[in-house]
Amino acid sequence: MPAVEVAHSKKRTRRRDSESTLRYPLPAFRQFQLCKLTEDIPVGADWLFEMKFDGYRAQVAVSGADIVVYTRNGHDWTRQFKVILPPLQSLTKGSALIDGEIVAVDSQGRTNFSMLKTGIAAGMPLKFYAFDLLELNGEDLSGRPLIERKERLADLLGDRDPNDSLQFSTHIADNSKKIFDAMCAGGHEGVIAKRADSRYLGDRTAAWLKIKCIKRQEFVIGGYRSSDPGGGMASLILGTYENGKLIYRGRVGTGFTEAMRNKILAQLEKRRLDRPAFASVPRDIARRARWVKPELVAEVTYSEVTPDGSLRHPSFEGMREDKRADQVVMEVAKSEAAPATATLDPGIGKGIAGAVGVTLSHPDKVMYPDTVVTKATLAAYYASVAEKMLPHIEDRPLSLVRDTNGDLQKTFFQKHKLPGMPKAIHDGQLEKMSGKESRILWIDDLAGLVAGVQMNVLEFHVWGSLRQQPDLPHRMIFDIDPDEGLGFEDVKQAALDIRGVLEAVGLQSWPLLSGGKGIHVVVPLVPQADWEAVKGFCQDFAELLARTDPSRFVANMSKARRKGRMFLDYLRNGQGATAICPWSTRARSGASCAVPVTWDELPTFKSASAFDVFAAAARAQQPDAWEGYFYVEQVLTERIRKAVR
Incomplete structure (x- = not known):
């Protein structure tokens, strides 16, 4: 104009x-x-x-x-x-x-x-x-x-x-x-x-100018989208390697001349694949994609990396022939990394509570002694982690750990509805495998998390199945519970060893810092095997470790038999049993949280309570440490079950 x-x-x-x-x-x-x-x-x-x-x-x-x-x-x-x-x-x-x-x-x-x-x-x-x-x-x-x-x-x-x-x-x-x-x-x-x-x-x-902060690095080309007319190359599908897996980082469709597009398309056509080399790709991207062998490397400028790990405002700069594709990783400068702490503004927490329809009584009440963590702080915390936490908790039967007096000394476990509960925490009934009816609680959104804060909930524990499929677990958990005399180095090594055995039988796993003293090794499953099969496998697995390495592991929960060893708690894998939900706070001094980590970074942590609410909130803004967790399709087959007997 x-x-x-x-x-x-x-x-x-x-x-x-x-x-x-x-x-x-x-x-x-x-x-x-x-x-x-x-x-x-x-x-x-x-x-x-x-x-x-x-x-x-x-x-x-x-x-x-x-x-x-x-x-x-x-x-x-x-x-x-x-x-x-x-x-x-x-x-x-x-x-x-x-x-x-x-x-x-x-x-x-x-x-x-x-x-x-x-x-x-x-x-x-x-x-x-x-x-x-x-x-x-x-x-x-x-x-x-x-x-x-x-x-x-x-x-x-x-x-x-x-x-x-x-x-x-x-x-x-x-x-x-x-x-x-x-x-x-x-x-x-x-x-x-x-x-x-x-x-x-x-x-x-x-008279008005905008100057953007631009970042630049190499990315692996794992596929492309064709132009609607003529079938040319419209955009490149990019990735970087993480733990040996090609991770989707978005698409780039600008910065090309027509000659560049034709030249790159000719190289891509020689490398066609039927299936993507990526660990996972958003469904709307995959529908129109053509896949290629991840051998070519492009240099791309971009403004930032979004919290889900994709590029914002990317622009193609040129092809790189001086770097192998398997050497390309996401470069994170110190200024891009989330700080060790983050500001959780109580004012924001109060506003969020009102926005989701939950009234916080006594929002300035301190929930953890000797900290600044109030009810309103916790509401702000759950808003900051909700995007990553909700897939692990929504529509799963819950158990809640609630505080009564604000000093963490008198907490209680709640599995059923009590008078005065906010409506955002739902109450219902399901039938267990035993044929018995059971009353359950569940939530399905941020309002449910904030409602828990209003009720002084300090821990959210979840079933391994959805309430709609109560007989078929979606995951199994190996909870490493060490004897008091053992250090965290022993626990980390145990987790890595468990991962190795699981890989040997064909199962991928992910580590969770529990926020307490142990580590959970979590295995996602396609919901086909029932609770008896899953619990039986976990018990056989624990007993296998106890037999082959009796100086370190025990499959009996007796405190007397655990002296100097670690109990691999398989009992969390029965129907009705629960485990701490990823990103939940814990009822422990210091306001620690259960936080997902990668296997590569696990050795760097000094304790299972490495993240308080401030550090966990900052962590939640980074790319997901459990990338691919919800995409992996693995079934607990009879062959796998026999392998540990």
């Missing part, structure tokens, strides 16, 4: 709603001022630098308590963004047209677009960062210099509580390189540079 000259100080006609109240009409939507992408960072005091937010651009029209939220295309999304309205409705008795960005902020203080999409659907807390003021009390400010508009915006917004959904987007003049480097080091998307004297023209001009 061409630039439009705007007259200064043009005021709208006021209207009188009553004899004592004058009101300005609701400002109309305007075309947004847009940024030009550049790799060159401007310098000089005549440039203002702001954070580049990863959210939804929005204009907010205000007239007293009347609010309309406009999207970039001028659509009215007031209803979708109702969570940001309260502070705007009390902002002024006059009128204003404010430009800004609606964002969700993750546990590390970064704006997160994936989380924003979830937040809109769930009504979770969002923030509106205001960075420009186009109209105030009927006066058109778009022709005024940006620095003046921002000063008047700051005066209008006043001092805001950090937890308020309305915030002023601050800026810094000059120091461009230092600001950009700091943003990139903090894992942010980049910066916006704006000329301090620029007018608001409703067009894409060089």
Whole structure:
């Protein structure tokens, strides 16, 4: 759209709603001022630098308590963004047209677009960062210099509580390189540079620039998508190796010339495969994919890696012939890695509880002695890990460990409904293999986790089956329970040995730091064998280890017989037995959590309680340590069962 000259100080006609109240009409939507992408960072005091937010651009029209939220295309999304309205409705008795960005902020203080999409659907807390003021009390400010508009915006917004959904987007003049480097080091998307004297023209001009933080590395080509017309190459399907497996990292479809596409396609056609070499691929990607042998390597630039491990904004740079495909791993710079701790804002926890329909009584109650972990902190924690935790807990019969007095000394186990339970924790009935009816509890969303927090639940334990298929377990667990005299090094070595034996009989497994003193070795299953077969296999497996290495293992739970050895607890694999759910907190001092880890990193941990809620929340923002867990298809066959008898 061409630039439009705007007259200064043009005021709208006021209207009188009553004899004592004058009101300005609701400002109309305007075309947004847009940024030009550049790799060159401007310098000089005549440039203002702001954070580049990863959210939804929005204009907010205000007239007293009347609010309309406009999207970039001028659509009215007031209803979708109702969570940001309260502070705007009390902002002024006059009128204003404010430009800004609606964002969700993750546990590390970064704006997160994936989380924003979830937040809109769930009504979770969002923030509106205001960075420009186009109209105030009927006066058109778009022709005024940006620095003046921002000063008047700051005066209008006043001092805001950090937890308020309305915030002023601050800026810094000059120091461009230092600001950009700091943003990139903090894992942010980049910066916006704006000329301090620029007018608001409703067009894409060089007065506003965006500079992205770009990352670059090699990726293995494991397949491609063809163009709909003509069958050419539309995009490459990329991966990196992790623990010997090719892990899907997304697709790249930009950065190619037509000659490049044809040349690469000719190389790919010589390497066609019927099945993917990847450990797993999202179904919507696999439907239209053509697979190739993972032999070719491409260099790709990208802005960031999403929490599920895929590339954002990738662009093809060229082919690499100086590196073997099996040497390509995901490079994670120190600035990209999640820190050892993360901020779990109690204010966010309170907002999340309200958003999911759970009332937190006494939200500031400390749940772990000598910590800052409150009920509201735990609500924020479960919101930060929900994406990874829910697949392990939803629709599975539950047992809950609840605290009674806040000192971890009086906890109790709950398997059935009690009076006063929130509705988000469901109650029902199923029939066991024995023919007996059993009352059960289950949850199926974040509201259920937060409802547990309200009930002082400190541990979520789950069955190994779904409530819809109670006779067919989806996993089995080997819980390594060491004698008190043994150290964690012994437990880690035992877990690695168990993994080796399982691999020898044809079963993949994943390690879980229990948050207590042991490790769980978890084996996912296609639900075909019943509980008797699974429990029988686990008992035979434990007795095999006890026979072949009696100095280290015992298959009898007697404390007297366990002296100096480890009990491999197979009893968690019976119908009705439970085990701690991945990502659950534990009823132990320090607010430790049960956290999935990889086999490669297991030797680096000093204890099974290596993660408290803050470290676990940061961990949950990284790619999944149990990549492929829900995709593996392995069955407990009679051949495997016989192998351990």
